[in-house]
Amino acid sequence: MLKTIRFDKEVYSKNAIDTAIKDYKSICSIHMHEKDSSFVVCMDLENTEDKNSISDEFCNYVLSLMK
Amino acid sequence: MKTLNNTPEKTLKKKDMPLSEKTNTTLALDPELYPLDVIYTTAYIFLDRAYIFLKKDENKKIVVDIKLKTCNKDDNKNKQCMTLEDIEDEFKNQLINYCNHFKMQEKNLSVKQKILEEIFSSPPENQDHVDNIFNSEIDDPEGILIPWEEKYGKKNAKDN
Numbered sequence: 458m459l460k461t462i463r464f465d466k467e468v469y470s471k472n473a474i475d476t477a478i479k480d481y482k483s484i485c486s487i488h489m490h491e492k493d494s495s496f497v498v499c500m501d502l503e504n505t506e507d508k509n510s511i512s513d514e515f516c517n518y519v520l521s522l523m524k
Numbered sequence: 525m526k527t528l529n530n531t532p533e534k535t536l537k538k539k540d541m542p543l544s545e546k547t548n549t550t551l552a553l554d555p556e557l558y559p560l561d562v563i564y565t566t567a568y569i570f571l572d573r574a575y576i577f578l579k580k581d582e583n584k585k586i587v588v589d590i591k592l593k594t595c596n597k598d599d600n601k602n603k604q605c606m607t608l609e610d611i612e613d614e615f616k617n618q619l620i621n622y623c624n625h626f627k628m629q630e631k632n633l634s635v636k637q638k639i640l641e642e643i644f645s646s647p648p649e650n651q652d653h654v655d656n657i658f659n660s661e662i663d664d665p666e667g668i669l670i671p672w673e674e675k676y677g678k679k680n681a682k683d684n
Contacts, residue, residue, distance in 0.1 A: 463579075465578070465580050469578070516577045520571065520577075
């Protein structure tokens with residue numbers, strides 16, 4: 458299951474997303490690329506236990522790093 | 525038996541549902557009224573109770589997606605379980621709270637800077653004055669300032 462999240466560049470910083478990706482590397486396969494006005498994060502949730510909430514938790518984590 | 529596909533529950537659109545039955549809601553905030561820093565700080569305090577996602581819409585407004593986290597019994601005991609309606613109302617209140625906090629912080633910044641400048645730029649002769657205060661005799665009728673060893677002697681070995 459591949460999940461794609463688009464983070465608006467005007468709202469989220471690249472640093473916060475990079476840090477979050479580093480911390481989530483041990484949980485799932487994850488990478489980011491830039492497209493137009495967004496940072497696009499792709500998460501491969503195939504081998505993870507909680508598929509539904511992991512991407513939501515990731516978004517919360519990025520937001521917590523923005524503070 | 526014929527099954528009814530268009531039951532009232534199914535035809536009822538999600539946005540028409542009462543807020544207490546919904547699990548997610550959105551708020552569109554004007555960034556001129558609520559700066560991004562205020563929104564980040566407000567969102568931060570709700571991260572344990574909801575999933576929050578921010579984005580900008582075509583009108584340059586900040587859209588806050590709030591999705592309720594599932595609540596377990598332990599949370600309920602600790603009164604951590606809130607309905608979506610509660611969270612939305614609380615979020616709006618906290619936005620005002622943090623707007624006020626940031627405004628006051630901005631307003632007091634110059635005063636704080638002046639106080640710090642005053643402290644760090646004090647001339648050296650003032651230091652003598654401060655030393656004099658600390659070295660002068662302080663009235664201590666109950667002997668509070670006398671160290672324990674001086675007052676009662678050294679501790680016995682068995683006390684240790």
